[in-house]
Amino acid sequence: MNFWIIQGLNGLAFGSLLFILASGFSLIFGLMRIVNLSHGAYFMLGAYVGLSAIEAGVNFWIAILIGGGAICILGGVLERFILRRLTGQPLAQVLVTLGIAFIIADTCVWIWTGDPRPVPMPSELTGAFRISHLAFPIYRLFVIGVAFALAATLWFLLERSRLGAMIRAGVDDLPMARAMGIRTSLLFTVVFCLGSALAGAGGVLAGPILSVYPGLDTDMLPLALVVVILGGVGSLLGAFIGSLIIGFIYSYGQALFPDLAYVILFLPMVLVLTLRPTGLFGRQAI
Amino acid sequence: MRFSAFNALPRLLVFAALLAMPWLVTSDYYVNIASQIVIAAILALSLNLLIGFGGMISLGHAAYLGVAAYLTIYLTAHAGFGHLTGAVIAIGATTVLAMLFGYLALRASGLGFLMITLALGQILWGVAYRWASLTGGDNGLGGLKRPHPFGLDLNDPIIFYYFVLFFLAIAVWCIARFIQSGLGQSLQGTRDQPRRMRALGYNVWLIQWLSFVFSGFWGAVAGLLYAYYHQFVSPQTLHLTTSAETLLMVIAGGTGTLLGPVVGAALVVILKNVVSAYITRWLILLGVIFVAIVLFMPEGLVPGARRALRALRGSSRTDTVAEASSIAKDGA
Numbered sequence: 001m002n003f004w005i006i007q008g009l010n011g012l013a014f015g016s017l018l019f020i021l022a023s024g025f026s027l028i029f030g031l032m033r034i035v036n037l038s039h040g041a042y043f044m045l046g047a048y049v050g051l052s053a054i055e056a057g058v059n060f061w062i063a064i065l066i067g068g069g070a071i072c073i074l075g076g077v078l079e080r081f082i083l084r085r086l087t088g089q090p091l092a093q094v095l096v097t098l099g100i101a102f103i104i105a106d107t108c109v110w111i112w113t114g115d116p117r118p119v120p121m122p123s124e125l126t127g128a129f130r131i132s133h134l135a136f137p138i139y140r141l142f143v144i145g146v147a148f149a150l151a152a153t154l155w156f157l158l159e160r161s162r163l164g165a166m167i168r169a170g171v172d173d174l175p176m177a178r179a180m181g182i183r184t185s186l187l188f189t190v191v192f193c194l195g196s197a198l199a200g201a202g203g204v205l206a207g208p209i210l211s212v213y214p215g216l217d218t219d220m221l222p223l224a225l226v227v228v229i230l231g232g233v234g235s236l237l238g239a240f241i242g243s244l245i246i247g248f249i250y251s252y253g254q255a256l257f258p259d260l261a262y263v264i265l266f267l268p269m270v271l272v273l274t275l276r277p278t279g280l281f282g283r284q285a286i
Numbered sequence: 287m288r289f290s291a292f293n294a295l296p297r298l299l300v301f302a303a304l305l306a307m308p309w310l311v312t313s314d315y316y317v318n319i320a321s322q323i324v325i326a327a328i329l330a331l332s333l334n335l336l337i338g339f340g341g342m343i344s345l346g347h348a349a350y351l352g353v354a355a356y357l358t359i360y361l362t363a364h365a366g367f368g369h370l371t372g373a374v375i376a377i378g379a380t381t382v383l384a385m386l387f388g389y390l391a392l393r394a395s396g397l398g399f400l401m402i403t404l405a406l407g408q409i410l411w412g413v414a415y416r417w418a419s420l421t422g423g424d425n426g427l428g429g430l431k432r433p434h435p436f437g438l439d440l441n442d443p444i445i446f447y448y449f450v451l452f453f454l455a456i457a458v459w460c461i462a463r464f465i466q467s468g469l470g471q472s473l474q475g476t477r478d479q480p481r482r483m484r485a486l487g488y489n490v491w492l493i494q495w496l497s498f499v500f501s502g503f504w505g506a507v508a509g510l511l512y513a514y515y516h517q518f519v520s521p522q523t524l525h526l527t528t529s530a531e532t533l534l535m536v537i538a539g540g541t542g543t544l545l546g547p548v549v550g551a552a553l554v555v556i557l558k559n560v561v562s563a564y565i566t567r568w569l570i571l572l573g574v575i576f577v578a579i580v581l582f583m584p585e586g587l588v589p590g591a592r593r594a595l596r597a598l599r600g601s602s603r604t605d606t607v608a609e610a611s612s613i614a615k616d617g618a
Contacts, residue, residue, distance in 0.1 A: 035397050037404075082581070090397055091343060092580045095537075098345075098530060099576025106569035218526055222408035225401050259419055262412035269405065270390060277393040 002134060007255045008248065013140035013209065015247020016147030020202035021220055022227040023154060023239045024195030030171050030234020031191050033090055034083060037097040039199050040221030041104035046071045046200025047212040048112050051119050060122035068201030075196025079189055101217065109214045119207025139208055146205065150198075151240050158236060167191060171234050223250075226265060230272050232282020241280060300545050304451055308444045317443040318515075323555045324450045325511045328457045330535040330547035332504035337533070338542030339465060340497050341477035342391075343400050345529050346407025349387065350502045352524030354380040354509025356414065356421060359430045359519055369433035376513075377506045384502020388495045395480075404526065411524040426520030430513060440514065450511050454548075457504055462544055464500060473497045527569065531558070534572065537579060 025039045050067035054060060078100060086092045125142050128135040158164035169177040170184055178184045203212070210216065227246055231238025245268060253261035272279060303310075307320045329351055336342045357376035361367040367375065391402040414421045421427055432440040440446045464470045475483045476490045484490050513519060522528070531554055539550025561568050 029397075033397065035401055082577070086580065094343075094397065094400060095533075095576050096580045099573040099580070102527070102530070102569045102573030102576070104573075106567055106573070110567065110570075218408060219412075222405045222412075225405040226409075229398075229402060229405065259417045260413075262409055262416050265409050265412070266406075269402075269409075273390050273393040273402070 003255070005134060006136065007251050009136050009140065009144075010255075011248035011251030012244065013143050013247070014251055015244040016144045017202060017206045017209070018220075018223055018227055018247055019147045019240055019243035020150060020198055020205065022224040022231075022243050023150070023236060024198035025224045026228050026231070026234060026236070026239040027167075027191055028195040029228065031167055032188055034192075035090070035094045035097070036192075036195070037094060037221065038078075038101040038104060039097075039195070039224060040217035040219075041101040041108075042071045042075065042196050042199035043203040043206070043220050044212065044217040045074075045104050045108060046203030047119065047207045047216065048108055048117075048203075049200070050204030051112075051117055051207060051212055054120060060120070064201050064204045067204035068197040071200025071203075072193045072197035075199075076189055076193045079192040083192075084185075084188075101221075105214065105217050112212070114214050116211045116213035118211045119204065121208040143205060143209065147243075151236070154236055163187075163190070223265075226269060228279070230268055230279055232279025235279070235281040235283075238279055238281035297545055300548055301455075304454070304548075308447060314443045317447050319555065319559055321443070321447045321450050321515055322559075323552045324447070324454045325508055325515055326532070326535060326555050327548040327551035328450075328454055328511065329505055329508035329532050330539065330551045331454075331457055331461055332501045332508065333532050334536045334539075334541055334543075334547045335461060335464070335497060335501045335504070337536050338546075339470065339477065340473050340494060342395075342494065342498070343533075344391070344403040345400055345526065345533065346387070346391075346403035346405075346410075347501075347505055347532050348524050348526070348528035349407045349410050350380050350384060350505025351509040351512055351528065351532075352414065352519065352521075353383055353410065354506035355513040355516075355519040355523055356427060358510050358513035359427045359517075360420070363429040363431070364427070369435075373510055376510060377503065380506035380509065381499060381503045384499045384505070385495075388498035388502065392491060392494055392498065404529075407524065407529055408526055411521055411526070414521040414524050421521070424521065426518055428518040430517040432514050432517065446515070450515070453507060453511060457507065458544065458548075461504070464497075465544070469493060469496060527572070530576070531572065534575065538575075 021039065021043055025036060028034055028036050028039075046067040049070045050063040053063040053066045058066065082096055082100075083093055086096065121139050125139040127138055129138050129141055130136075156164075158167060166177065166182045166187055169180070169182060170187055174184060203216075223246055227239060227242035229242075230245060231240070231242030246265070249264055249268065250261060253264040257264070304320075304324070308317055311317060311320070329347065332350075333344065333347045336344050336347075354376050357379055358372055361375055362369055362372035365372075387403070387406050390406065391399050394402055415423060417423075418425075432446070434440065435449075438445055438449065440449055465474075472483065472488055472493050475488065476493050480490050483493075512523070535550035535554045536547050537550070538553050539548065540546030557571075558568055561571055
């Protein structure tokens with residue numbers, strides 16, 4: 001019984017990290033039809049930037065802001081100066097983001113070497129949370145809390161704010177949104193920056209759990225893709241539920257069948273693509 | 287595009303160059319690189335079938351290379367099968383995998399297709415990496431001895447080179463026949479006008495799926511030869527970077543041409559070997575090339591690559607630009 005609870009919480013924590021990554025990816029894809037294959041690299045670069053900030057003596061919380069902010073700026077620059085030039089050519093955009101992902105990944109190896117680097121945990125959140133004989137790291141509970149708070153914030157932003165109304169309008173019918181006077185150009189940059197910032201900050205947040213290592217990007221990117229395929233394009237709820245499903249599958253899978261944890265990931269993809277190609281909560285096929 | 291429209295001269299030149307390769311170079315090192323080029327060319331040809339003729343951009347093509355290579359080595363070197371049985375099972379099983387992957391990926395089109403192929407490919411990479419009891423994990427799988435078909439000693443680099451070249455010739459012939467065939471023609475129809483093809487009563491899904499499986503089969507053949515060449519396979523073979531390199535070969539050589547991928551494979555393999563001799567940052571270069579190709583051929587990769595290729599050949603074909611731009615759009 002303890003095993004199931006502990007692994008369930010681990011799955012929830014991993015799913016939370018996935019959600020932070022996948023929500024931005026899904027937002028960008030839903031609004032801009034850009035498959036941002038650099039998203040995993042943003043996550044890793046954010047973690048490395050945060051790590052360096054911490055090693056330079058900065059507080060963990062500020063490091064999250066620095067990691068997120070750095071990637072936010074990087075994403076904004078790439079969107080404005082590269083992706084913007086390729087509007088209407090989705091294939092070209094995908095290939096550019098793939099190229100950028102390789103450049104970032106190799107640059108990270110260059111700067112931070114190939115060794116895995118653990119990110120130190122903030123001292124406030126070390127230790128374990130105990131109920132009777134169950135113990136669970138406080139930091140993971142905190143990550144779960146962050147993801148739920150983020151989900152609520154994003155929901156509020158998308159469903160209840162003016163910016164969210166504009167984004168939804170853009171997702172549903174871009175030319176019409178433009179005709180109604182929404183500055184879609186600015187909107188694209190804002191959403192791309194937001195998604196990038198989430199990836200960067202998520203990387204720092206994941207650091208104490210996953211460590212940072214070369215290959216973190218290509219470990220996380222396909223999981224984010226699977227989440228979006230499962231949950232449906234541009235759906236926040238889909239990204240949330242999809243992240244939790246993959247988090248649980250991954251966590252239980254690794255504990256029960258360590259060899260086969262990855263094989264099991266095929267299963268939800270096969271089921272969803274066979275039975276519901278739009279994804280669980282998507283309105284359009286990907 | 288009809289086969290007869292192909293310009294015969296560059297094809298003959300490519301083949302003459304490939305045939306004469308062992309006499310043109312002096313050391314075994316270069317003969318071995320030529321073998322790598324030929325194997326990569328088979329893989330690129332099979333991917334080009336999807337991209338150039340089917341308009342389906344796959345980022346998971348390393349799956350067939352890697353799975354066939356793993357199976358070949360596992361079956362022959364670790365499970366006690368003979369070379370022929372091992373090869374047949376490896377290619378057969380990989381083709382079955384292509385059937386499954388094709389079924390899943392073709393639930394979507396365009397960007398969705400790309401995402402699914404990438405995700406499936408990377409999951410396979412994860413399987414090879416984590417399922418260490420079967421695949422050897424990060425250490426990879428080795429121990430394969432090259433076979434001696436018909437008394438040929440494949441340990442001799444030159445004999446091995448002609449052995450793989452023989453397979454390339456068969457691949458080119460089969461793929462050319464496929465493109466000319468009714469199925470291949472209708473595949474190009476689904477690339478350019480999927481709706482119209484559907485309205486005409488073609489089963490677009492089936493056409494694309496059969497082509498996907500055919501492409502996976504030739505990917506598996508490349509994987510078999512890859513296993514014989516390296517006598518070793520590691521998760522890196524299945525990695526996204528391998529798929530991306532193959533994609534680059536197709537794009538660089540010119541999609542939708544028969545022999546473009548062969549030229550592209552030669553460019554990428556030579557570049558990779560040359561660069562690796564001087565610096566360790568191949569991945570950065572790969573990324574820069576991707577970005578540069580896209581940015582400096584802003585009308586879409588394909589027409590630009592074709593135009594360059596055409597200028598290089600000095601031939602004048604008029605039917606290509608319109609056709610190629612539609613590939614870029616449909617792939618989108």
